[in-house]
Amino acid sequence: MKITKIDIFCADYDPQAPNEPVxxxxxxxxxxxxxGEAGVAYGNSKHAAIGQLRDFASLIIGQNPMQIEKIWNRLQKETFWGLGGGTVIFSAISAIDIALWDIKGKVLRAPVYELLGGKMREEVRAYASQIQFGWDGDAKALVGVDAYAEAAQKAVSQGFTAVKVDPLQRDENGKKNYRNAGLLSSDKLKLCRDRLTAIREAVGESVDIILELHAKSDFCAALQISRLAEDLNILYLEEPFGPLNPDLMAKFKAQTTIPLASGERIYSRYGYRPFLESRSLDVIQPDIANCGGISEAKKICDMAQIYDVLVQTHICGGPISNAAALQIEAVIPNFCIHEYHVGNMTPFSRSLGIYDDAPVQGNIRIPDRPGIGQEIPEEIIQKCTFLTVE
Structure with a gap:
């Protein structure tokens, strides 16, 4: 078997879409x-990912797609920049790797999870992610305080037992809230506390709350927020600040009682190594579509298990990313919880996959379809910006 051509396409045809998956x-x-999918559907890297995929695609034409490890290592070690890693390089490697696992599963007529050791669970618990944009399927920024409690209640009424919120991503009027200039003012701290308290009072003590900061705060501000939230039984605090200084995370962990999580901007085993060795993270969040694909994600998760670190895969892209994450989550013993993003509820996002693997009563059943268990409809592909490498 040989690779004959690679199609690269971006779902950029809907100006109202929450992202533009590659x-x-x-x-x-x-x-x-x-x-496969390159996990840069948000932010400012889609064109870079398309270009990187175009460059890498020419290197794998004629290769045997069943030799996944051989291809992965060639893309990392024989492309000069691959040894330096980074978002764009690893998003391209990830997309190719996911697609190769999809092929292998289809050839062997088995779900990828069977090839990784078999299922440990039939379904995964999911959480309602980013409720600061509501929970109605249209992803609009909420204002004030009460609307946050109402969004959390709506998610719980659908069977979710955990919600995630960034209480300071938007100000009281729903506009972007800039918060990376040192210590936070008392009014911002009060807004943060009020929103978290309202959510806790609305959902009760039996529902988990994940506190998200999107790495938009620095060390001092993150410490302020963690201290005002310590009595609210937070499941974990996600991305208190950026991951480029691993020593800083270890220092932060020593000053908070809330479990810490990070990982959507950490790539490969090499990126996760310092965080695991210092045990500064309690939950890692590799994005299968940018950490190095299924091959690398499995190795990262196995490394994390050595340190009793749990895994919540990061999912903020399209249905291929979600499908790949489910395959990993099915087999790892240190699984924590599955992210179901508010953006995935939109008609646009749900139209991108043939199958709609959405939570039912807060849980997603692991699909038994061959490969990763998801494909993009042909009518969707025809709408996308599209190129082929042969």
């Missing part, structure tokens, strides 16, 4: 194809 489809000479 996908690939790898074709083989036996008519089997696999889908």
């Amino acid at each position: 996908f690939i489809r790898i074709h083989t000479d036996e008519g089997i194809c696999g889908f």
Whole structure:
């Protein structure tokens, strides 16, 4: 079996869409194809990912798609910049790796989880992610305080037993809230506390709250927030600040009682190593579509298990990213919880996949379909910005 061509396409046709996922489809000479996704659907890197995928695609034409480890190592070690890593390089490697696992599963007529050791669970617990944008499927920024409590209640009424909120991403009027200039003012701290308290009072003590900061705060501000939230039984605090200084996370952990999480901007085993060795994170959040794909994610999760660190895969892209995450979550013993993002509720996002693997009563059943268990409909592909490398 050989790789014959690679389609690269971006779902950029809907100006109202919450993101613009970048996908690939790898074709083989036996008519089997696999889908992958580069996890840069938000932010400012989609064109870089498309370009990187175009460069890498030319290197794997003619290769045997079943030799996943061989291809992964070639893309990292023989492309000069691969040894330096980073977002764009690893998002491209991830997309290719996911697609190769999809092909292998289809060839062997088995879900990827069977090839990784078999299922440990039939379904995964999911949480309602980013409720500061409501929980109605149209993802609009909420204002004030009470609306946060109402969004949390709505998620709980649908069966979710955990919610995630960034209480300071938007100000009291729903506009972007800038908060990375040192210590936070008393009014911002009060807004943060009021919103968290309202959510806790609305959902009760039996529902978990994940506190998200999106790395938009620095060390001092994150410490202020963690201290005002310590009595609210927070499940974990996500991305208190950026991950480029691992020593800083260890210092922060020594000053808070809230478990810490990070990982959507950490790539490969090499990126996670200092955080695991210092045990500064309690939950890691690798994004399968940018950490190095299924191959690398499994190794990262196995490394984390040595340190009793749990895994919540980061999911903020399209259905291929979600499908790949489910395959990993099915098999790892240190699984924590699955992210179901408010953006995934939109009609746009749900139209991108043939199958709608959405939570039912707060849980997602692991699909038994071959490969990663998800594909992009042909009518969607035809709407996308599209190029083919042969």
